Amino acid sequence: MSAAIETRELNVWFGKGRDRVDAVRDANLIVPQGTSHGIVGESGSGKSTILRALVGLVPTVSGEMIIEGTSVTTPRNGAFYKTVQMVFQDPYASLHPRHSVDQVLNETLKLHGFGDREDRVLQLLKDVGLGEAFRFRFPHQLSGGQRQRVAIARALAPQPDILLLDEPTSALDVSVQAEILNLLVDLRAERSLTYVMVSHDLAVVAHLCGEVSVMQNGVIVETLPVEKLRRLEADHDYTKHLLKASADTGHA
Numbered sequence: 001m002s003a004a005i006e007t008r009e010l011n012v013w014f015g016k017g018r019d020r021v022d023a024v025r026d027a028n029l030i031v032p033q034g035t036s037h038g039i040v041g042e043s044g045s046g047k048s049t050i051l052r053a054l055v056g057l058v059p060t061v062s063g064e065m066i067i068e069g070t071s072v073t074t075p076r077n078g079a080f081y082k083t084v085q086m087v088f089q090d091p092y093a094s095l096h097p098r099h100s101v102d103q104v105l106n107e108t109l110k111l112h113g114f115g116d117r118e119d120r121v122l123q124l125l126k127d128v129g130l131g132e133a134f135r136f137r138f139p140h141q142l143s144g145g146q147r148q149r150v151a152i153a154r155a156l157a158p159q160p161d162i163l164l165l166d167e168p169t170s171a172l173d174v175s176v177q178a179e180i181l182n183l184l185v186d187l188r189a190e191r192s193l194t195y196v197m198v199s200h201d202l203a204v205v206a207h208l209c210g211e212v213s214v215m216q217n218g219v220i221v222e223t224l225p226v227e228k229l230r231r232l233e234a235d236h237d238y239t240k241h242l243l244k245a246s247a248d249t250g251h252a
């Protein structure tokens with residue numbers, strides 16, 4: 001079976017000439033179907049850029065991106081977004097302030113050609129642990145955690161196989177983070193989803209992911225099974241440094 005996601009020599013850059021920033025360099029990533037892959041690394045190392053490149057949100061890219069055995073085309077077609085969906089860090093920014101939960105979900109379902117939308121909206125709310133009472137609320141009437149549940153429901157609406165999660169809990173209160181992470185764990189188990197999750201929190205990655213790629217300055221310096229992270233074993237100096245920093249702050 002082909003991998004859910006594969007990148008071959010993926011390069012992403014912004015700007016030209018002296019202003020050029022090489023955000024991702026020669027990234028090779030293989031994420032088997034049904035697994036959860038973490039991406040960690042310091043701020044600016046290119047983690048979000050890899051996810052944004054996969055969904056076609058960055059213009060200047062070279063190399064190959066293969067989803068379920070097929071090279072992606074630019075622009076992405078509708079079928080692509082039935083397979084791959086992304087959840088962003090800040091649910092407030094990613095939800096339209098004047099659209100109710102019902103509108104958000106309905107429009108996504110319509111875009112992807114689904115009928116019986118009322119039933120589906122109610123089911124999606126249930127799937128993410130929100131009751132019917134939330135259906136006609138607007139983003140400002142929701143807590144951060146509830147907003148992120150709506151963003152996750154929207155991502156699930158097209159029934160994707162793959163979710164790309166960019167720090168899905170880092171904008172939330174610590175107490176709410178665990179709830180959302182547990183929801184993500186449950187959803188993945190129920191639907192055999194494939195995740196790629198960016199996080200700067202090694203403990204979160206250790207909890208959710210089977211394999212982790214470590215990025216530094218646009219380069220994947222090491223990919224290792226999460227058991228090695230847990231045992232504080234790493235081959236690359238930079239990963240050791242991350243593990244030490246995390247242990248010092250009590251996060252891993």
Ligand SMILES: Nc1ncnc2c1ncn2[C@@H]1O[C@H](COP(=O)(O)OP(=O)(O)OP(=O)(O)O)[C@@H](O)[C@H]1O
Nearest residue numbers: 014015021023042043044045046047048049050200
């Ligand atoms: N639209 C853009 N235009 C120019 N440079 C960009 C753009 N987006 C990202 N970059 C640059 O690309 C590099 C990688 O950025 P990226 O957002 O992928 O980092 P990150 O690892 O997700 O960091 P963080 O942990 O802070 O979210 C950074 O140097 C950033 O400044």
Ligand SMILES: [Mg+2]
Nearest residue numbers: 047048049166
């Ligand atoms: Mg980022």
